[in-house]
Amino acid sequence: MPETVRTVLRAPARPSAVAVAGLGVRLPGASGLSGLLAPSALRRFANEAPEHEHALAAATDAMAAASPRTPGAPGAGGSTATVWASSTAGLAAYAQTCADITEFGPGRVSPRRTAHSAFTAPVTAVSVRFGLDGPYLNVTGEQDAGAQAVTEAVRMLTRGRCERVVVGGSADTSAWRSRPGGDPAEGALCVVLQRHAPYGGGAAVRPVLRARTARDGIDAFVRSCLERLDGPPDHLVLSAPATDTRAAGARALLCAAPLLRVEERLGDLGAAGGVAALVTAVALTAAPGPLEQPGPRVLALALGSGNAVAVEVTSRRKGPR
Structure with missing residues (x-):
């Protein structure tokens, strides 16, 4: 057949291009761009951390790379949106919170853990930590969800909803992500996109x-x-x-x-x-x-x-x- x-x-036949102002990579086997081009057997960090902390680490690197002197960079004026992709964000933290409430009682579990137990945990953590004043969007699903997050970020920029977007994706290696034939890995990657090209191309x-x-x-x-x-x-x-x-x-x-x-x-x-x-x-x-x-x-x-x-x-x- x-x-x-x-x-x-989901966009015009010839959508406009936007510029990359900064990148952040926090993966067990890659700490920068060059590390992405070589195979790595590492899938977990030596020290266990919740998924939203991986997201914050990658976003910190990306925003530091996007200098405020660059037109449209964070700190250069104009609103900044946040778009984040994850398959199972918050599920591991939610399961642990439920287990702790059952064992110790509701009064023994800190309410501050609530935000980390939601599926919007990474996007909320990034937006709140850096005081980003634009809209924020959480995208869930499989690998296509990450690319769709990028597409949505470009659409926000080209429609004038913001001057820049912090867009990224994160993952953990909890039991929620196990699948037959899979090789789950943890970490996060982040990109700062803007409407204007940075100095120097x-x-x-x-x-x-x-x-x-x-x-x-x-x-x-x-x-x-x-x-x-x-x-x-x-x-x-x-x-x-x-x-x-x-x-x-x-x-x-x-x-x-x-x-x-x-x-x-x-x-x-x-x-x-x-x-x-x-x-x-x-x-x-x-x-x-x-x-x-x-x-x-x-x-x-x-x-x-x-x-x-x-x-x-x-x-x-x-x-x-």
Whole structure:
């Protein structure tokens, strides 16, 4: 039977690109952009911490990298929104709170734990800790949810709802994330996006397509993505559940472009995997090159249960220093 794909566009056919102002990476096997490009066997940190603390750590790094001197950076004026993706945020903390109330009684459990026991724990923690005054949005689901968080962040910027967005994803390794054939990992990644390009160039992010696909329709989805690009991609970054066999179709279709699979290098981050695909794409465009020359074009794909999201990352190289 022919492949089928039912496309549901969430943005204009040619949405505007926005600029990357800062990045934050807090993963057991990667502490910066370069670490995302090499496989790592580490999936957990040495010291156990709740998911919202991973989110805060990554957001701190991203906001520190987005200097206030950069137009549109945090602290440079204008509102800042927050968009965060997670598959099971708050569930582990909620389960522990319920167990503690049962064992010790309701009067023995601090009410301050309530915020950390909600599925909005990471986005709330980031927004409150840094006093971000724009709207905030929580996105849940599988790997596609992380890429959709990026798409929603771009839409907020292009529609003028804010001057910048702190967008990220986080994960823990609690029992809530165990699945057959999975390799759960913990950590967080964060990106500060803004409408204006930072001084000296940098990476630009443009949503390409969001669609609901049949299980055998991923090839048709990728073809649709290629038709929306200005040129063939130099790299493909893919994030999908370990049990998702559609990845093979994407690899075969784009055999001319090297494929980097997020889950093979970093483990299964759930919804945060979609954000990891974006940050990895930025890492691929960050290599030094001739000043003011275009860098690689990278297509980041994130697949979930019947959903697929694609984001394009390009850059204007800063050149060697």
